[in-house]
Amino acid sequence: MRAKVLVTLKSGVLDPQGKAISHALGALGFDGVREVRQGKSIEIELDETDRTKARATIDSMCAKLLANPVIETYSVELSE
C-alpha cells in the first residue's frame, strides 16, 4: 500500500515561505493571489495491505515524527 502524507502549517500559524512565494507570484504578474501556504508531501510505501491498519500506522508515524502538532496538521491519501 502507498501512502501520501501532506503536512501543512495549521491555519493561524504564520507561513513566511508561503508569503514569499505569494510576493514572487505578484512580481511575476499573477494577480489575484489571495494567499499561499507551503507544505510538504511525504510518500511512503508500506508492506501492509489492510487499509485500516495502514492508516493507523501512518497516523502513528505522523504523531511521532512526520508532523509537529504544535504548528502542523496533516492529511493522508492511501492507494493500492
Add this chain to the structure above:
Amino acid sequence: MKSAVIVFPGANCDRDVAVALERASGIAPLMVWHRDTELPDVDLIVLPGGFSFGDYLRCGAMAARAPIMPAVVARAKAGVPTVGICNGFQALTEAGLLPGALMRNAGLDFVCRDVHLRVEEADTPFTRRYEKGQVIRIPIAHGDGNYFADDATLDRLEGEGRVAFRYVTSDGEPTDAANPNGSRRNIAGILDAGGTVLGLMPHPERLADAALGGEDGKPFFRSIVEHLS
C-alpha cells in the same frame, strides 16, 4: 561538575560549548555520541548548536528521536540541568521538553550577527551571574529561530517567569526592529516548568572569551558552575 555534550552528526558548536564549559569549570565535558543509549551520571546535559541531520524534515526533529534522547529526556525530567542552544533548543521543543516550536525566520534570511538580549530571569541555574533586566550582547546564527507558541502558552510562560531571554534594543526595549526572526513576544529563550531545562537560540559559547570579541557569554557558564557547586 560533570557535564555531557550530546554530539549529533551535523552539529558544529559541540566543541565550542565544550571549550566554554571547560574554561568555566576546569573539567572537560564528556562528548556523548547520539547513537549511545546510556548517559553517564552527569550534573549537566548540553544539546549543542549546529545543523543536526542536515535540518531534514524539521530542524531538530531527527535529533529529538536519536537513540540517546530517551535517556536525555528522562534525566532532564528528573531535574538534571539541561540546556539546548540553537539547534539544541529546536531539539528540546521537538522532544517535548519545552513548549512551542522554532519556525523559519519571518524574513526568511539566515541571520548571523550579534544581538542584544535582556535577561528576564536571573534566578535560574543558567543566569544567576547576570542581573535581572541586564542587557547583554550575544551572537545568533540561524535560519529557523522564529519562536512560536499559542497565546495561552505564551501567557503561561510569562506568568510563570519562564521567559529567560528576550531580543531587545541596546537600551533594553523589546521592539519589532530588535526582533531578528519574528519570534513571538521577542522570545529568545525559555525554561521548562521546573526551571532546570533551558532552550535559547543565541550562542553564549561564541562570546565567552575576550579573544572572540566579547565576554558577555561567560557568566552563562559561570552561572551553571556556581549553581552546581
